[in-house]
Amino acid sequence: MKLTIMNLSKQYRRDFFGLKDFSLALTPGITGLLGPNGAGKSTLMRILATINQPTSGTVLWNDVDIVKSPDTLRAVLGYLPQDFGIYPNLNAVEFLEYMAAIKGLDSKAARRRIEELLQVVNLVEAAKRPLGGYSGGMKQRVGIAQALLNDPQLLIVDEPTVGLDPEERVRFRNLLTDLSGDRIIILSTHIVSDVEAAASEIVMINRGRKLQHAAPEQLLTLLDGKVWQWVISADKLPELKREYLVSGVLRRENGMQVRVVSETAPAPQAECVAPSLEDVYLREVSQEAASK
């Protein structure tokens, strides 16, 4: 099972690319697609979900071109779009029955699968209530359930934790980890902690280009000995932000505790600390922006 993306580009206007010359090879496991808003994540997701077509390039699912033969992938695809909506007057069971039929499951198999999934996403008690009365997190769980109906080999979830409270986010990340057996999961987000917890590989993307693709631990080695932390007075913060890449600020009793990414120690009292994925992400995005 493999998904290969080769030199993929999506041009929206003459001078604007959603994706540019993007290549990637994915194998089973969770791949976190990390990038700021407007980076091209949703464009990539929609092309992989066979909803949009690329301007150029190829996407191969087990060596079959999905642009030419989308149904090859659609049969084994689970997709949760960023702006997932529901039919408010249907209940969860009715909605999932509907989605199961659309995906080609027969009634008996669908019923069995729906029962399983309602337990997995913890919606058994609310299963007969109209979806219009669900909270954002509950709707998102229905979205995940519909994406899993056909037991997909490729699961694409686009910004799934937007609108979820912290507890629901943790539950969702755990659910993804449980699901990541023998399937490829692509998790797109701009929230670093989401991918940090769940992803076995991380792809960083900005302005339609791939910045990094590696395992989280490999990405962290990029900033070994380059992250510094110390306390400064609040009035020095603007100046520091102009000179260095500040990846974190915390208010303390004696001032502001800052976290800075720098090749050398930015101040005598700065202490070298272990890098986080957020440091790496901010460094990559700011470097890419600076190169423009």
Add this chain to the structure above:
Amino acid sequence: MRNLHSVYHLARADFLERTRRTSFLVMVGLVLYLGYLVNIGQVTLRLETYRGVFNSAWVGSMMTLVVNFLLGWFGFYLVKGAIARDYQTGVGQIMAATPLSRPLYLLGKWLSNMAVLDLMVFALMIAALVMQLIQREDAVIHVWALISPFLLVALPFMALVAAIAVLFECISWLRGSFGNLVYFLASSWASRWLPLCLAKPCRCWIGWALGCLKPVWRRRPKPPTLITAAAWL
């Protein structure tokens, strides 16, 4: 077989979603109220000073006129929006990522539109039966005479309205308010000219064609009332 299963569930989900809305109940209420007006003689078809006896054939025909007139006009607005809703809610994106083909999707939407309209037709059919029993001008119920106008006239007409609603949603410039206006004008125009064309096909089709070219070119025949127009349908 799998395709039929998908289409059935698509139509079912859409049907359930719409029939559970308040707007649908309001429309059913309106249809039944019009049926009541027929029953008390407020809406009727008169041939000079004569009117029909409230037997099964007459009640069925009158009710069919009412439902054709009302749903032919407003039913379109009630059922239009099934595809737009999938687009707006994002459900359409999920469908686009499934093996469901476009023709099957449209077939499902058409069936769902038709089911919504047909449900109202059936509600009025039941009402027609009740009204004949209440009126008791002719206490004998002739089932086929009562329901045949619904089955042979109203249901095919609802199928047409349902299909037009899907068609309008598929054509980008007819999707929005302009499409609503076009349908309103077209249905008004059709209800005015179709009876004449059906009554005197040759002369009227020429008149219709000339009317298209220059509406004030000649004196038009007196237009029929809407209810008599619907009668010809």
